[in-house]
Amino acid sequence: MKEQARTNPELIKENSVLAQRIRDLEQSLSERKAAMVALRESEARYNTILMSIDDGYFEVDLAGNLTFFNDSVCRMLGYSRAELMGMNNRQYTDKENGQKLYREFNTIFRTGEPSKGSTHVLIRKDGEKLYIESSASLIRNIYGRPMGFRGIMRNITDRRQAEEALLKNKERFHVIFKQTALGVAEIEMVTGRFLTVNRRFCELVGRSEEELLSTTFQAITHPDDLHLHEGKTALLINGKIEHYTLDKRYISKDGAVIWVNLKVSPIRKPGEEPGRKIVVVEDITERKRIEDEIWEISFRDRLTVLSSPG
DSSP states (O other): OHHHHHHHHHHHHHHHHHHHHHHHHHHHHHHHHHHHHHHHHHHHHHHHHHHHOSSEEEEEETTSBEEEEOHHHHHHHTOOHHHHTTOBGGGGSOHHHHHHHHHHHHHHHHHOOOEEEEEEEEEOTTSOEEEEEEEEEEEEOTTSOEEEEEEEEEEOHHHHHHHHHHHHOHHHHHHHHHHOSSEEEEEETTTOBEEEEOHHHHHHHTOOHHHHHTSBHHHHBOGGGGGGGTTHHHHHHTTSOSOEEEEEEEEOTTSOEEEEEEEEEEEOOTTSOOOEEEEEEEEOHHHHHHHHHHHHHHHHHHHHHHHSOO
16 A cells, blocks of 8 residues: 555656657647648649649659659640650750750759750650750758759741841741730840830830830840840850850830840841841740749758658
8 A cells, every 4th residue: 555655746747748749749639630731732733823824844763664643744745745754855955966965964963053044956756856944953851862854945937937037038027027925126236225026025025115125135135135245245145156045034014024035146247247136025024923923842841841840
């Protein structure tokens, strides 16, 4: 009896500790369940966005085999989902472009830095060439080890054909200049003054043709993006480069920011330095918004997984 009386306080203490542990475990399980529900909801939103955008989203392993992609990738390449799953990038590129893609992924792997605005030529199932512009980055696991690559690709076949027509077929230049769905401007090489602009360019920057012809491209460019052109004009004039492509921001007449992708090419005459350049502009404001939303969701997902108990 005395022994029982002596041990009762210990039993009470042990029971109290055990009860607290049970409560802690129940709380931990409840929090983990809530985190998993939130993660599934986030993944559902993420997949809904990916499957609804026109741009292709893809993930490949370190060997270049497709592990995840949205419906737009299937449409661009002309394969079914079952056919594409696990397909290596060598199967939809020729030798030259396959090597180019390998070098790009290898650079991303070595440096950890994403690529932006790269252009590639892929081969569709029907044998037709598909011109794309892509951005890609490294996928790491929760321990920071590289697992593969993810990226967004845009079909620029139509734009590429329009650019080639503008530069190579002078007889069709005027028609394409006026009717193309892309913004096109002819600009004085040194001063940046607009010489001619098409209707789409005027619509894109919210200014009339008359207003644009009395100003320069510097005046409508976001001040933080002016440096993007530095040095490139001299390279065009000297023939060091044939063209350059970049993403930048214009400021419309009402103050709105418009993201554009533009390609700049010189207008050359035999034996003369180019005094003018052609700028082909595509509005990518919506694409930028979607990219930002996708990366934000992906970042929140990783934080949720890392912060989940257990």
